[in-house]
Amino acid sequence: MKKLMITLLAALVAVVTVSAEVPAGVKGKKLRMALVKEWGTGTHMIMHINGAKSEAAKYGIDLSVIDANHNLAKMAEGIENAVINKMDAILISHGKADALTGAVKKALQAGIPVIVFDNDFAVDEKTANGKLVSMDQYDLMMGLLSQMALVQALDGKGNVIYNRVANVPPTDKRHRIWEGAILPTYTGIKVVNTIDLGTSNPMPKAQTALETLLTTSNNIDAVYAVWDEYAKGFYNAIVASGKKIPLFSVDISDQDLAMMQTHPEVWKASAAVNPSLVGRVQIRLALKALAGERIPRYYSMTPILVKSADLPKERVSMKDLAKLYPAWGSSDAFVEPWMSTLKK
Amino acid sequence: MRQEERRLTTKKLDIFGFFYKYGTILVTIGALLYFSLTLDNFLNFNNVTNIFRSVSIVALIGLAITISLTIDGFDLSVGATAGFAAVIAAKFMVIWGYGVVPAVIAPLLVGVVIGLFNAFLIIKIGIQDMLATLSMMFLLTGISVTFQDGSAIYNFMPIPGGGIAEHTMSKAFLAIGQGKWLGIPIPVYVMLVVALLVHIFLNYTKYGRYLYMIGGNQEAAKLSGIKINRYKLIAYVMSGFLSALAGVVLAARLGSGEVDAGAPYLMDGVAAAFVGFSVLGTGKPNAFGTLLGALLMGILLNGLVMMSFPYYSQDIVKGIVLLLALGLTYYKMKHKG
Structure with a gap:
């Protein structure tokens, strides 16, 4: 209770002063997060993993990636292991709700924020406790x-x-x-x-x-x-x-x-949607949850329409799309001033 | 009275015998009739060649499994071998810039090596066929994904070190999967020639007869002086080779080396091979049956796609066909004596 009060107070202070003071919930801690994926192959998934990894590295977060290779039981196990290992946050991508809801509930009951991409879980408000985000690519x-x-x-x-x-x-x-x-x-x-x-x-x-x-x-x-x-x-x-x-x-x-x-x-x-941005936003939302700040129950990224007529003559890859479509390259969704302090 | 009874049973048996022999062929003809009556253009020449082309990879994989089944073995690594072969072919051309010849030969050689390794595990180490090849399946899938850095290999792909792949899949290679000769797709020729060769090999050569003998009764084959291990080795090497060939066709058809693309062909190939058991009442693995099994599945799938059936209903139909074929084969086996 006392810890919660301190966290809340710290968060309040952070908000009121708009200073770059790092909230107590994340300050000075070596944070560990798990990214549990239904599968991890293909450009899309690799970019997602790399986005999450590079955002995690920015803030000194230790991110372990669990690739269930299309095996839902293994995915549920991955989430449960993350709970047992007392990970600070769990990021999920894909999976089927039926197979994972039990494991996700366990995580939430243990107070671990769960940031889900391309899936949603029917969890009551009390269990979710403001720590569950269901994200999609819109x-x-x-x-x-x-x-x-x-x-x-x-x-x-x-x-x-x-x-x-x-x-x-x-x-x-x-x-x-x-x-x-x-x-x-x-x-x-x-x-x-x-x-x-x-x-x-x-x-x-x-x-x-x-x-x-x-x-x-x-x-x-x-x-x-x-x-x-x-x-x-x-x-x-x-x-x-x-x-x-x-x-x-x-x-x-x-x-x-x-x-x-x-x-x-x-x-x-x-x-x-740029999959690497999805990974980045997942990390930010997890950080915000750990800082005790309010996070939304649902969040959708901003998609763009890539037209072949827009593409230049020379060959392009996904990272080049930022030049053609500014919204592709970066997103400042859920970036907080204190995060730049945390970076240092 | 008694005589009449006997007559009845003989008659019943005859009906069963007839279905046992011609059931699969009748189902195939029935499916063809049904689709051609309900769908316009089903029997149009292009669609018929389409069906043949669509089953070419399944048939090659099915033939690989058929050969492993003749010695009472089971090669579960066929799909993974095909997937790996496809990736090797793609990497040889797109990343390393080799021409069509090395890009075909290298994966085939790898297929042979995989067959040798399977044989080593089964014969020398003594692991059960299914378990050895199951392990190989996992191993190969993993190696393949590592070999391709988790991403498909395709024309103009970005290279991890920066830049774009300079080479592309050669036209000659793509023709193996997409080309036509005299209006008939090239993979269809590949399939038919391989099926014919396997048929001749199994039925008209000493090797084929020995393979069947080993599968029928290993001890008896041993006692009659057949070098069992040698023939088992031949069977697995051929299985690996044919799977790799299927992989080459797959890569040429897709125009890229996809991740784990061979996996779905394992089960379809198994189904084709087992449906093949029942064709003409042979009751044993055979090349002609496997080809017809693959075609039957292809016809059903083609018709169901034209009728906009979703995939799970296609799986139901596949399951029923397989059950019927297996039912015929095993019922006959049980009531043989």
Whole structure:
């Protein structure tokens, strides 16, 4: 109780004076955090890990990364181990709520802040106790940006091969916009086929599926990919077909950019958030929670629409996107004055 | 009365015998009929070649498993071998700038080495087939991800040291997966030629007969003077080689070396090989059956995609087909005598 009072007081002082005084909750401590990921491969995930790592290094935080390699049981175990090892904060990326809620509750009950990316847990307010954040890439907005790009390119009328991945939180959010906003508004858009091939290694399957559809129908005006792993397969299928069907998608990777630059007439645009910023913001939110400052229950990053027409002639990678889109490069979300003191 | 009973049983058995022999083929024809009646363009030439192309990798992996099954073994490392081979091919071209020939030969050699290592674990160390190859599966998946630094290998990729990869996958290599000759995709030729060679090898050579003998009764084979270890080694080396070939086709088809891309092909390959058991009532692993098993799965998947079925319903259909095929095979085995 006394400790809590001191923390609260310290936080209050920090806020009132707007000084760079480091809150007592984090001051002089060697903080240890765990980043538990459902999987850790691919550009996107590596950039996420690197973002979290470099932000952690800034503040002298010891960050251990646990890659569950698609094994949810291992993921739950990783969270529980972090609780047992008395980590100061736990960052999570992806996973399925059903499999992890128990472990997350344990962490929260032990007073450990849990900052979750692309997942949410049905935890009551008392257990959450202001220490649970559910972050996303603003999937609703990414859906809207990418789908509106498609609507614009088709002048609101045409046959679309649509892709959804059901029962995965981020892709479900993107789909809600399509179903609830785009289709009822732009009634000229007709879905001629929906491809859903799950989350495990969808690229080759998506390629085969679209090849099938492109050889059996001649009236496709655009293809939509709710996730870039599908888009890569779709891209291959469209390029191989020799047709010029525009492709719109969500998420981006270096590989996606290379493809967009090779055939900008095919892969037109993709809505995305810089994954390294997600990692950075997760660390900041954890720090704020440890400092006893108020953190939001939900937070969405700011996505941008990467258009192949915007890309320069020379090859670019994701880090170059900052030059083209200022919002891509950095985010000052949840940066507090005391954090720069902590850096030193 | 008694005579009549007997007649009835014979008749029943005949019906079963008929389904046992032709069940898989009938299901395939039934699926073809159903889809061609309900879907426009299903039987259009391009879609038929599409189906063949879509099963080429599964069929190659299935053939690799088939060979390991002939000696009553089981190679679980086939998918991982294919994934690793694909990454090797991609890295040879994109990062190291080799031409098409080394980019095909190197992964195939690695496949052979993996087969040798599997054989070593199983024959010399004495680990059970499934466990040895399961360990290899994990090992290879891990090595592959390390070898590619956790990221796919593709044209114009940024290099960890800075800059962009200077080399690209050669057109000749991509043709292995994407090209056509006389209107038929090249991977289809690869699949058909390999299936034919495996069929000849298993049925018309001394080696094939010995492999089946070892699988049928290892002790008997040993007593009749067959060098069991030598033939087991041959089986695993061939399995590794064919898996690597599947990986080369996979890389050429995707145009990149993806992370763990071979994994999903393991189970589909296993399914193709076991559906193959029931084809023409052979009741044993065989190349023609595996090819037909892969095609049956490909036809079902193709039709279901055209009908916009989501993936879990496709899995249900795959499961039912496999169960039916296995049911036929094992029921027959049980009631043989």
